[in-house]
Amino acid sequence: MTRQIIFLIICVLTVLHHVLSRRGCCGPQQWTGVAIQKLGRYDHDVDVASLADVTTHVAYSYDDRKVSLQQEVYNMTVKSKNKVHVIYEFKEGIEYIITNDNYCISYSIGGEMWSGCVPDNAIHLGTYNISGPTVDIYRVVSPSGATIRFSVSSQLCYPATESLLTQGPVYDLKVSVYENVTKGISDPSVFKVPVFCHHSQIKKKYISSTITELIHSSFSWG
Structure with missing residues (x-):
């Protein structure tokens, strides 16, 4: 019985060490994709x-230090639609929010x-198969206090869900699924x-340190 307990403890510690010591991956320097999202x-x-x-059509270029978020927002509560393009x-330390191609607000970001x-500081929760690709799932609490659970493809570190x-x-509760994620910037x-x-x-504005919060913060409820 004692040997069984010792063996169980060793197994638990081995698994725990694997989870805690697993280092996160890095995605491509440039990528595009579409995030299908539900926000409450x-x-x-x-x-x-x-x-x-x-x-949200996402274009991410670390080489140019730029991000483009082209969003189509449908507020189901008030039955309104808006197009929002965030750059x-x-x-330059600037964020631009263009609404319906005719109104722009600029923010100074640092x-x-x-x-x-x-x-x-992300905690690795495991590796799973989601109807094809294998993904690694993580949980992290952002500097602003938001709890984020996200997954990335195990091979290329492309965003999958969040x-x-x-x-x-x-x-705010947001659920997202990424589609058609490809390397590079086509446009x-x-x-x-x-x-x-x-x-x-x-104007001045708080800027997030994660892509998840960045996309979330640009939502328009108009």
Whole structure:
């Protein structure tokens, strides 16, 4: 009986060491993909809930220090649709939000662009098969306090799925599935900032350190 207990402890410690010591991967320096998303929001202070369907076309270029998020947002609660194009230029320290191709807001952002790697503080939850590709699943708590659970392909470290839950009093729950993720940027024009954006007033804004929060923070509920 004692030997069985010792053997069980060794097995548990071995598995625990494997999970804790597993290092996260890094994705490609440039990639594009489509995130199919469902977002729910509840504002505790005013007791109001909203639900939205969002399709986000992502273009990520670490080489150029730029990110483009082209979103189609359907607010199911108020039956409204909006197109939102968010462009991050980390070298210049500016974020542009263009709504419906005719309104632009500029924000001053600080910090370096994230490298596209799994954060060092992410906990590896296991490796699974999702109807074909093998993915590694992680859990991490972001600097802003949001709990993020995400998966990346085991071979190429492409994004696969993710969920995010923010802290109150405004609670957001987002579930995403990535499709058609490919290496490289096929259309560099997605990073081109419209001329009328350069005349907008620049404001200050918190900038996230993860792609998950970055995509989440750009949602429009109009």
